Amino acid sequence: MTPVLTIESLSKAYGAKNVLCGLNLEILPGEIYGLFGSNGSGKSTLLRIAAGALRKTSGSVRLGGATGYVAQKFSLYPDLTVEENVVFFAKCYDANPAEARARAAAVIDRLGLATFRQEPAGQLSHGWRQRLSLAAALTHSPSLLLLDEATAGLDPAARATLWEVLSDYARAGGAILLATHFTDEGERCSRTACLEDGRLTAMVFG
Numbered sequence: 001m002t003p004v005l006t007i008e009s010l011s012k013a014y015g016a017k018n019v020l021c022g023l024n025l026e027i028l029p030g031e032i033y034g035l036f037g038s039n040g041s042g043k044s045t046l047l048r049i050a051a052g053a054l055r056k057t058s059g060s061v062r063l064g065g066a067t068g069y070v071a072q073k074f075s076l077y078p079d080l081t082v083e084e085n086v087v088f089f090a091k092c093y094d095a096n097p098a099e100a101r102a103r104a105a106a107v108i109d110r111l112g113l114a115t116f117r118q119e120p121a122g123q124l125s126h127g128w129r130q131r132l133s134l135a136a137a138l139t140h141s142p143s144l145l146l147l148d149e150a151t152a153g154l155d156p157a158a159r160a161t162l163w164e165v166l167s168d169y170a171r172a173g174g175a176i177l178l179a180t181h182f183t184d185e186g187e188r189c190s191r192t193a194c195l196e197d198g199r200l201t202a203m204v205f206g
Contacts, residue, residue: 010059021198034189043179065143072148078122093140107135127158
């Protein structure tokens with residue numbers, strides 16, 4: 001089985017500070033890889049490098065397909081409606097206008113956003129903004145989802161709904177790299193690791 005993400009000897013330094021130190025990581029289709037670590041441990045840095053949003057210092061990152069990325073901070077357009085945001089991102093991945101609207105309708109319905117279709121994104125609560133961000137990331141059916149604290153700040157019901165979507169995505173063959181601080185989410189993951197002092201150490205839940 002061909003990995004959707006292969007990271008070899010990945011390092012990142014900010015001046016004299018080493019944030020990532022020779023990381024090696026491989027994620028296969030259908031896996032949910034849970035990445036734990038304290039604030040400032042480098043989780044966001046790792047995901048941003050994998051998403052192509054940040055330049056690495058050394059090492060290699062190889063992707064086996066398209067990637068969807070949900071940043072820790074809401075990064076969509078607050079003045080656009082829910083539908084306009086998702087259609088816009090669908091078009092960014094070369095969908096024609098009719099295809100973009102069809103893709104947007106599908107993911108909006110799947111994530112329970114239909115009621116807010118015409119609401120400006122900036123007026124949504126945190127939980128609904130997280131769903132919108134995930135909807136935008138799913139418009140092009142990526143092989144890999146990179147999720148930076150996507151479940152943070154959600155109430156238990158919203159977290160459960162989000163996990164239903166993520167589990168369905170993984171069962172369909174998608175892979176997920178999820179940075180989270182919720183240790184109970186480790187039980188939902190195929191594999192888990194802790195990022196500490198720039199290095200990955202295995203974690204076991206059970």
